[in-house]
Amino acid sequence: MEIYEGPSEVVRPERHYAGIRVVTPFRGMFAVRDELMKELHARLPSGLTFFRLHVVNMDGPMDIEVGVVTDEPVSPDGRIRPGVLPAGRYGAMTFVGHGRRANGTLIDWIRGNGLAMDVVENPAGDRFACRYEAYLTDPRTERMKTRWQVEVAIKLAD
Template identity: 30%
Template sequence: MLSEPKSEHRNATHYVAIAKTVHMHEIPDVLPPLIPEVKQWMQERGIEAAGVDFFLYKTMNEEGMLECEAGFPVSEAVEGDGTVIAGTFPSGNYASIVYTGDFKNMMQGHVALEKWITEQGLTEIRQVENGKTQWGGRTEFYLVDPELEPDPEKWQTEIVFKLAD
């Protein structure tokens, strides 16, 4: 199930994450285990999450290899340590849609948001060079924790794309 897409201005948000390069088919096995690692790193330093966990997709090549980050928003900038990096979602306009259901079918949310952006005459920040797509901010925010809600039909993910101003 998909919500109505929307666009809105968002303020800059700091985050901490672990960066990984992964094939798109390996995402379910590689990225989720990074979340507890980041959470533990934050707890050891007394850093509170300022939102739900996320996967940020930065680039993808023609073979389906993605440069990703898995982490949490934080209320103020912190320093990473090599394993955990610090970053910022930039201030600006974003389009979003909420997908409800099993993660294995989430691609329909991405496709629906891409279509809506085009229909609205908006433009996602993205460039393609030498067969590699680079996004300005393609993120999935996991609104419902699968460990707390065992029914995949109740899982909710906010899919967010950074728009050109």
């Protein structure tokens, strides 16, 4: 994993998006993500693409969403639903390479700096106010995931 920026505390504005949300096991989750991206990109050809983790349970069901940031709210269209990445303080870093390692690095940095994540911890899965990976490299133009520049961000508690 190569870190380009951060980890650091950043402030993000509210951002609207169109997304497809599903529940899937951790094993095979990234294949599901890739299929959701294809489905979403067929309907929304431009915009920042992200992968949001609503509920994380690596031993059970994961509640995930793939979205594309939009300039304004969208109307529901089949499986595509409107959503909002909430405004607030985030722990964030930009990397290329292994996403699981980057997420661990960011979580360790947040905890090591005495910050608290906006998360409800539960044995059935940790529910995050907002945790995502934004693909700064457009997945539609670069097929090699190991070359993607990705921002991983976790909303911090107020």
